[in-house]
Amino acid sequence: xxxxxGGCEFLNPTEYNQLKGDIHWCSKFNTQVLHDGYHPNIKRxxxxxxxxxxxxxxxxxxxxxxxxxxxxIKWIIExxxxx
Numbered sequence: 001x002x003x004x005x006g007g008c009e010f011l012n013p014t015e016y017n018q019l020k021g022d023i024h025w026c027s028k029f030n031t032q033v034l035h036d037g038y039h040p041n042i043k044r045x046x047x048x049x050x051x052x053x054x055x056x057x058x059x060x061x062x063x064x065x066x067x068x069x070x071x072x073i074k075w076i077i078e079x080x081x082x083x
Contacts, residue, residue: 003049004041005033015040 005011010028018024024033029047036043 003044004038005044006041008044011042015042 005024005026008026010026011033012025012027013019013022015024024035024042025031026033026045026048029045031045031047033042033045035041
């Protein structure tokens with residue numbers, strides 16, 4: 001995922017809808033989000049980035065387990081004598 005909030009449903013106001021003096025707010029993590037020098041892009045909240053890393057780790061772990069299971073099943077089939 002991107003390091004920016006662009007298009008996120010939890011960002012309010014968006015850059016397009018922002019009025020002078022409005023702050024950008026992440027309603028998912030209840031925190032202000034900033035441009036942080038990347039205007040007009042808005043940096044994602046640190047909690048959002050951490051969640052991304054957790055999801056990526058869990059997905060990679062699941063894929064590795066599925067691959068291991070497939071390899072084990074293949075080995076069992078290849079090494080089991082049929083009677």
